[in-house]
Amino acid sequence: MAERESDDFINTSTSRSDHDSPEDNRKYSHIMQNQKKMIRDDSIYLDSEASPNIPEDSTSRPATAIKTGWLEKTPPQGSIIFQKRWITLDNEYLRYFQNDKDVYSKRMIPIYSIMRVMSVGTQKFEVVTHNRTFLFRAQSDYERNTWVSLLQKTIEEQYGVDRMTSDACGPIYIQGNLELRGIHSKLYMVVCEDKVILYKNTEEHKQGIGITSIQMNLGSVRETDKRAFDLTTPYRVFSFVAETEQMKQAWVEALQHAISSALSSDSVVAKIWSQDSNRLCADCNATHPDWASVNLCVVICSRCAGEHRRLGSSVSKVRSLKMDRNVWTEDLIKVFIMLGNERANLFWAANVPPSEALCPSSSDTDRRAFIFAKYRQGKYRWYHKLFGQQEALNKALCLNVQTDDILETLSLLFCGADVNCHTEHPEFPTPVSLATRYNQTLQVEILKQNQNTDSPGVDVEDFVDANILNDLRLSITHRGHLFKMASTTRPITERKSREGEFSQSLCTLKKGIFSYGNSRSSMPGRQLKVEEIVCLAINPPGTHGFEYTFEIYTEADRLYLFGENDPELVREWIMVIVKSILPRNARDLGRLDFQRIGRLNYKARLSQQSPGVGWFALVGSILHPRLPDHKEEEEDIDLCRLQELSVKQDQGKLLLIDRGRTLLIESQLKLNFLGWAQDIQQASGSWGNTLAQQQLTGTDIPIIVERCIDFITQFGLKSVGIYRKNGVSSKIANLLENFLVDARRIHLREEEHRVDDVAGTLKRFFRNVKEGVFTNQAAPAWLSTIGIKEESQRISHYQSLLSSLPSVNKATLEALIGHLYCIQHFSNVNQMNQHNLAIVFGPTLFQTDGTDSSAGKVIEELIQHYIPIFEVNEEQLQKQLHEVNLIVEIQESLMVETSPEPSSNIICTVYFEDGGQKEELHIKVDASMTAAALTSEVLEQHKIQPQEFDYWCSFEVNEVEETERPLHHRELMLPVLQSASTVVVKKNDAMETMLVYLASKLDISKYGMMKFRDERSLLSRGFQQRYVSITGTTFRIYKEVRSYRPEKECPIKSLTVFQGIKKKLRPPTSWGMTVVCDSEEQDRRQWYMCCDTQNEMREWLAIFMSIQHKGDMWPKE
């Protein structure tokens, strides 16, 4: 059987080399030769054509070898023929290869599966696993003995190390049977965190004996056919065929996942391990520790990490070096390199009695006790001489964070210094701000990581607590079917249909692990730790092909969509998942009827130095925060009543200002942030058509009403026929629409808005709002009040009607009538007396067609009896009117002045261009506005979410010169807008090319021939060949390559380079540049240069820009 498989395999394996001879005979014999070779071998031959161009790469061969060498081995089927094999031994596997050049082994025997190794006869030894025996023969007995003793030693060392295969390779993304192209019986393949392991079949997978492992950092995946895909490495192409298209998708996705995690994780691991002492676990000395406690500053193995986790995150924040890439900032990595396990243990493990020390094979119980004593109790730590003297410790901390001694900071912190103590510097009140002031970024990092952690101490209660908490979350178990979609890294915007996009999964939540698999196969499927889940969002029913769907967001910034038609079933899943992710202090959020729930970083006050982790639930327009460090700020936030909401999409920040309190929410996870930002924005906007559903002020008046009233009070009181005259209908429609989208963002300004348009907007709002201000139910009662004869009775009737209005309607009506009272106060100027105003507002407020005069009469009476009906304090009203008078006077005095104060804000016209469409926009620009700010303002107005490779950019366009140039993102807009040029916001198609080109350059310089024309030679010579050079910071033009002295020379910083050349100058190619030289020494000069290709031009432009802006081409995130 084994032989058959081998045959098939070799016949069809897709080798990367295409240099097989075309001659059939030779090819045939080549195959025959291989076949013969294969028949004698029990293993599968994975030929890899190592290309000579590929450098020996440490990552392609796994783990450091303990011993390598040639041995002979026998196939098991009783054959006596020995085969020469290249053998490698490391602490994970004993592998053998066809030869010493091969990258992919023929067999890999995990050390943990080896039961014994023994010498047999002359030069031979046996490696015995559970159900297989491998016989090897060495060159000599001495050589044989070396192998045997090394193997035995390795086995001994590895004994007791976690034997779970999943542990050896990190989380498994997918596994199952898969066809390697052409083979009849399938291989078993496991895709895990950063590699793929091939097994001959399920049986061997169970035994752990594999064929080979493929490191994914050099891999790439390509879909080739409906069910087929290629995994390409520099050494070989593996062509696979999946069972179904859907399965192919799953495999491809898993492989891509593995590639990206291999690529991203390697760098952190490599950097951290570059410090020698970080290659051994700080607690048990196990090799290759790939976890760390980021606040305790130790690198640890996975088994110790498990025990650290039990301490709770207030003691140890456990992060993976491979998976938690977002955590590993440059500074944090530096801290770990600077300190290293050895130095960190000078503090943590200064006094460890040998009897208590751990070794790699220590039991879980010993580990738990040791790690608890070491970090929770601080039993072995080096006691700082100031230990016990709180004030002295704090002082020492404040002094020390100004230096670079981070070990001292570690000792101070964990001997009791208060990370948030007061520094007595008014400007830098906390150690973090002090360290920042002294540029001690590593100090800042350590302090931040310990902002919310506990200092060690002997208080067992906490330990018990943390355990109970953990266990409670771990105790949740749930199992059942859900339909799921392949996870994605983009927001799901379009409807996902039931067929094709969802597949049924068997989901399990158990011991803090949420796993799901394809229920049609027996594969265990993928796993998510509940700690990785950062957010759960429930879609409105019917959003997708399944009636009920919800989304899960993870720390890897991926989105998982699940669905079912049974509401109960979905609700149950949501409940158990939410329960398992919520910490104790936020558990009550789980009982709310939320549409989105999860954790985000927050700052409760802007002065606070570093963000904490808060939990948030969004219910309708109410945001419920749970802020562990700011209990006093946990009051619910009504998003409709926010004073300010600003979203910095690019920075992942969202600022909420709510009646004096400020909350900054942020997330580095783009997808997660986007989901929250959209929901919060939507919830904060008007979410319906009634008054109460508008964005409201703190006094319950729709923002639109307040803003319009304020504006008219300021600028319209003396405007003749105010509210009677019609504004421009299109402008009114536009303004109203903008208000309805996000009233908070609309600020009315005299220079931008005309009073009649604003007045028209207010009227149209009241006319269109669903259920007018008097409400449908009560409106008839209001109208019929006119029939009451006695005035005082009418007034008291109005009063009682008013008191029964909903609060928003009541407040709005009062504000409006108060405003109209002011307007009629100036009726001698504006001609709008009570009667005139009533004629306008009656039908508007009662939403009638105007044929019934009673509507007008009611309004007239409300204005007339404003004081008694609304119980207005007359003194207050007089004060108010006095203020209004003052406003009017000021306005008038300003009118007299001929030149108004120069406003710091200028309204400028810019253009927006997308897909050939050009549109005129008016943007408010102040002196500090940069090109990047303008671009994002324009994009925001168009609700465009810039995609990664879009490079939206502001361009200066000079129509006279027929040139344009992309503005650097930090360039100030005002000077550009005040020049003769126009500004166009559009995509910069050249940017990607330019960035790629610059990335390929070792030094930023360029030389070459160009067609050149001097401004002064307009009539005579036209374009001439010139040799142009940019080196350092100087631009030079030579007559010839060999010329010694440049014809022209000027500093690059005094150049402005435009794309394009005026056609009248007859440029010889269409890839021209106009260069303006504006140096202090000389007058402004202008040159023209032409390139042969577009690419060449872009390269020159890239070099210019890169030098002018010191390599800062594009804003980083």
Ligand SMILES: [Zn+2]
């Ligand atoms: Zn360990």
